[in-house]
Amino acid sequence: xxxxxxxxxxxxxxxxxxxxxxxxxxxxxxxxxxxxxxxxxxxxxxxxxxxxxxxxxxxxxxxxxxxxxxxxxxxxxxxxxxxxxxxxxxxxxxxxxxxxxxxxxxxxxxxxxxxxxxxxxxxxxxxxxxxxxxxxxxxxxxxxxxxxxxxxxxxxxxxxxxxxxxxxxxxxxxxxxxxxxxxxxxxxxxxxxxxxxxxxxxxxxxxxxxxxxxxxxxxxxxxxxxxxxxxxxxxxxxxxxxxxxxxxxxxxxxxxxxxxxxxx
Numbered sequence: 001x002x003x004x005x006x007x008x009x010x011x012x013x014x015x016x017x018x019x020x021x022x023x024x025x026x027x028x029x030x031x032x033x034x035x036x037x038x039x040x041x042x043x044x045x046x047x048x049x050x051x052x053x054x055x056x057x058x059x060x061x062x063x064x065x066x067x068x069x070x071x072x073x074x075x076x077x078x079x080x081x082x083x084x085x086x087x088x089x090x091x092x093x094x095x096x097x098x099x100x101x102x103x104x105x106x107x108x109x110x111x112x113x114x115x116x117x118x119x120x121x122x123x124x125x126x127x128x129x130x131x132x133x134x135x136x137x138x139x140x141x142x143x144x145x146x147x148x149x150x151x152x153x154x155x156x157x158x159x160x161x162x163x164x165x166x167x168x169x170x171x172x173x174x175x176x177x178x179x180x181x182x183x184x185x186x187x188x189x190x191x192x193x194x195x196x197x198x199x200x201x202x203x204x205x206x207x208x209x210x211x212x213x214x215x216x217x218x219x220x221x222x223x224x225x226x227x228x229x230x231x232x233x234x235x236x237x238x239x240x241x242x243x244x245x246x247x248x249x250x251x252x253x254x255x256x257x258x259x260x261x262x263x264x
Contacts, residue, residue, distance in 0.1 A: 044096035050182030059234035067225035125154025137169025
């Protein structure tokens with residue numbers, strides 16, 4: 001009987017024998033130099049979906065649901081995807097949640113360093129946005145990206161700031177921004193209500209707008225949840241709400257039969 005599995009029809013690699021299945025005298029002298037090379041993340045695993053953010057007359061407001069999905073499985077339903085940075089900035093992240101945790105650790109470390117200097121200065125939203133853009137571009141250049149799209153919002157020295165940065169290091173600013181599926185579904189609603197009107201939009205109207213957009217996303221986005229959190233940044237500081245429950249109606253689904261016009 002042939003006791004060596006490599007002779008049973010399995011493809012062989014003469015340069016590398018991970019299971020030590022060759023007889024000792026037949027083993028190749030040289031290993032494959034690249035067989036144990038540095039590995040990179042090929043795709044995100046546990047992910048969060050859309051983050052929405054807008055400017056209003058007193059500051060900025062950001063919303064993100066509390067779901068982290070494992071593929072198509074709604075796995076974790078109490079994840080906070082909004083994170084305060086210092087006293088005047090908040091970030092929200094779509095994409096891989098473990099990479100977001102790594103970014104949180106980086107930012108918390110910088111905030112601590114700035115505090116220990118005791119020189120009267122700390123990082124504002126523009127500085128946080130610039131720092132993240134450099135981090136994301138550096139990781140992309142190493143072919144090891146942090147798999148996130150991040151919104152950075154804040155209020156500093158009487159000025160509002162709202163910016164975007166993604167895993168490629170791409171950045172831009174706008175009065176209304178959304179990531180994930182929200183970039184397709186929510187952006188038209190946000191732009192119609194906010195762009196050009198951010199200096200007159202009240203906090204109550206901004207809150208109502210984001211609530212409606214989160215409801216639309218819950219109807220349409222299979223990776224969303226009906227519970228979300230709202231972050232506001234004003235002259236008085238950063239505030240992140242508790243979970244907010246969406247009120248939804250699904251009665252219309254009873255009348256849907258297949259695609260296109262139906263006769264019943």
